[in-house]
Amino acid sequence: MPVVAANGARFHVQRLGSGPPVAMLHGLFVGSLAQWYFTAAPELARTHEVFLYDLRGHGKSERTAGGYDLATMTADLVALTADHLQLALVGHSFGALIALRFALDHPDRVSRLVLVEAPLPPSRFGELGAFVRRPPDEMLEALPVPLAAYLGRGGRQARRLLASLRFLATESSLVADLEAEPDIDDAALAGLTCPTLCLYGESSSCRETGERLARVVPGVTLQRLPGGHYLHLDQPAELTRRIAEFCRG
Amino acid sequence: MNDQQQDVLATVSTLIAEVVGDELELDGPIRLDTRFSDDLELESIEFVALAEKLQEHYGDRVDFVGWLSDKELDQIIALRVGDLVEHIVACL
Secondary structure: OOEEEEOOEEEEEEEEOOOOEEEEEOOOOOOOOHHHHOOHHHHHOOOOEEEEEOOOOOOOOOOOOOOOOHHHHHHHHHHHOOOOOOEEEEEEOHHHHHHHHHHHHOHHHEEEEEEEOOOOOHHHOHHHHHHHOOOHHHHHHHOOHHHHHHHOOOOHHHHHHHHHHHHHHHHOOHHHHHHOOOOOOHHHHOOOOOOEEEEEEOOOOOHHHHHHHHHHOOOOEEEEEOOOOOHHHHOHHHHHHHHHHHHHO | OOHHHHHHHHHHHHHHHHHHHHHOOOOOOOOOOOEOOOOOOOOHHHHHHHHHHHHHHHHHHOOHHHHHHOOOHHHHHHOEHHHHHHHHHHHO
16 A cells, blocks of 8 residues: 655555546545545546545544644645646545645646535535534434445444544544634635636535635636535546546646 | 356455455355455445555456446445456456
């Protein structure tokens, strides 16, 4: 398992394919690089070098006690992609916010940006807010339906996921960091210069953020897909097709 | 099961045991009808580790990631070890 030390933590990373680089970022809590590895990454890898990593505290990366604020997690991405002068970024949920922050801070380094279900402001992410206030054992019920069914039997998978959720919700600073995370204001968003695709689920509680981005960011393309927040589970084939089409320009 | 299937099953069983470690919850050996999710309780991130080990072992002859990416989540959940063995035998 390839592990890279960056920004004071150890990260599990994977690379697929060759070509212009694209980094893909997953969402918080139930996400890991597997969500892209088995959906859009293989298709993108036909034409791109795809770089994937588990966010700190997630998957096989180090379970750090702190550093779950957007600035630190963006610094993680900066450190992990230091070898690439310019790359495309694809992120889901909080991973999309990391990609967005990176693009705002380093406009010359991002060729294209795909934001899937980016929630703004980060602290008012409705589904996540309701989610993190539950005791870890009840969190299972709040998971996306396929995942909850997958884990409902209470076996090894459920135990491991619950242990991970329990760590993130009660032993790390993630919830406090999220609650303290300020919004990115419209004036800052308007400074986004790279071609940007926003993908949102028609029934997602985040869809208003997509409308806001389309309103304040010049040249952003907003597309809606049938489904909720977890589009890689609800619409894997269509999501993959749209990401690949946009990245190939 | 022919000799080649037997060999591939032995290899896949070893690689799965390496990924899951001492948490393997299975009475008896891994068989063709052993299910990845229901029986082995493999997490998706462990599928990534298994893909990496298959790549190391078989090289580019076996495209586990591409094979999985063509499947829907419910199909992946229902996968049996025999499905993977069959895919690998077809690639060799």
